[in-house]
Amino acid sequence: RCFASGVFHVFPSLLMRARCTGRMILVNIYIFYFLVGSVSAGPIVSPEWWPHLRAPAAPSDALVSPDQEEIEQHNIKLTSKSSTATARSAVDRHLWNPLVSIHNAMLSTAADIISTFGFASSLSVGLANFRQLKPTVDAMTLYLDETGISKELGKGFTSKLFDNMVILWRIQKHYRDNHDLRDLVAKKRNPEQIPDMEEASRFMRFATASYSSHMIRGTRLGRRVKRHRALRFLPLSTRQLIGEHVNVAEEDILVMDLDYGGEREHLHHFVATDHANKVVVLSIRGTFSIKDLVVDAAAFTIPFCGGEAHSEMAKMATRTWSVARPYIMAALKEHEEYALVITGHSLGAGVACLVNILCHQRSEEEALGSKSVRCFAYGCPPVFSPLEFVPDVVDGTTSYIHGDDVVPFLSLGSVRRLVSTLSWITNESGSPRQFMSRKRLAFGNKGPSKAMINSALQGNRVVPKRGCPLLAVPAASVVWTKETQPGHFDFKVCDTRKISMLGIQISQRVMADHALRTYEEALHYLHDSNSII
Secondary structure: OHHHHHHHHHOHHHHHHOHHHHHHHHHHHHHHHHHHHHHHOOOOOOHHHHHHHHOOOOOOOOOOOHHHHHHHHHHHHHHOOOHHHHOOOHHHHHHHHHHHHHHHHHHHHHHHHHHHHHHHHHHHHHHHHHHHHHHHHHHHHHHHHHHOHHHHHHOOOOOOHHHHHHHHHHHHHHHHHHOOHHHHOEOOOOHHHOOOHHHHHHHHHHHHHOOOHHHHHHHHHHOOOOHHHOOOOOOOOHHHHHHHHHOOOHHHEEEEEOOOOOOOOOOOEEEEEEOOOOEEEEEEOOOOOHHHHHHHHOOOEEEEOOEEEEHHHHHHHHHHHHHHHHHHHHHHHHOOOOEEEEEEEOHHHHHHHHHHHHHOOHHHHHHHOOOOEEEEEEOOOOOEEOHHHOHHHHHOEEEEEEOOOOHHHOOHHHHHHHHHHHHHHHHHHOOHHHHHHHHHHHOOOOOOOHHHHHHHHHOOOOOOEOOEOOOEOOOOEEEEEEEEEOOEEEEEEEOHHHHHHOOOOOOOOOOHHHOHHHHHHHHHHHHHHOOOO
16 A cells, blocks of 8 residues: 555656556566465465465364365365465465465555546546536535635634544544444344345445446455456456446446546436346446536535435436436336336435435336335435435435445534534633643543543534535435454444434544445455344
């Protein structure tokens, strides 16, 4: 990761001018990996068998059943091409763990390089059309000035801002180190009532595929599960790559609106027919350009389908649905027994939830008939209020959060609560007499009070403002996954209304846990292990 950071800070122009440079870096990483792996660790095997290689050999006098002995012999045959590998020395076994760590670090670095290059390429293309974003920026600025929120937010930017942020992080970290934050918002609900992890993992791949070739390659390369698929030469065609990633034929990708740049008023997306599972899938891309960032930032609300919704996301939902609707309706008419699934990640997840609301309006329900419509939202920001106005939509939607991902907690209201909390910290510990107490708290030498913990987790209450209600994700349940130890995950089912009450959590992984790769890895692991809490 340090290598990736250095490359993109020291040689940005070189990488932007020649796409082959990134590929050469990847090739060099592979060469180094294979040389080290071949000399020190023997044959390279699939990660599924690493636990067997790392496990110490059983004592000779241990009682082993015939079935266990047969399984062990089978594992040895799969993980070794010669009898010498089965008798790996103690030194080799101790060397294997560091090599596995080097392997993970190298592929994660290569994945970050490819993903960052794809994201940077998309941003650079969007700069050419930056003038088109001026009306949206002006509208947001006008709203903040008229409601007084601009001055309210400005009060948080004081000379003590950095200290306050560190103290807030310390308080929240103190709680997370001793408690599971998910327990505050856990929902007592039978896990069987949420979609199984196979479905969650499959539609997450659809959400990833909407980001096009660079992000698919980066995601597949950086995953710690079934990496042998990523080590193959991948097809060059974007359509082929998407088809392989989501396991559908190329001809079943009905619409592929994924090109960078261009004058567009809707989000990029693609529509595909998954015959194996009898669904038509609309996958909407998330934040991947300057324009998408502006859409995220225009966070005040407008009337939408009887309630209030994030203004720019609501507009994007209407436009995206109007573009994709003819193809979806034609596919559903051709396959009468198929259902409709809408999915997305980040901004795409928020728009997917709002498109799902549009599909449940009376006019669209008549067109869809008895078709089932479901939504899978990954890393979805709060977008709608109140949820009581869209009960059918809520029942058909499942949202997913991974680790310390900050996006599911980001809204204009939560930012206001964060600034209010920072001001409260200044008032509570900002006097000269409390100088040393403040520093001890910042350096972790002093534990926070109960009042500080409650304020840090939920944020201070703020005066309601027009266009700034308490937004939530319109979902029946939120599946919150977490990496309990390297490569191992669990999940808890949480209440979306309770989550909307939580404040913004500060962590070192607020954006790393929002990455496509981390979502795919967690859901794939849970699908394989069927881990339920």
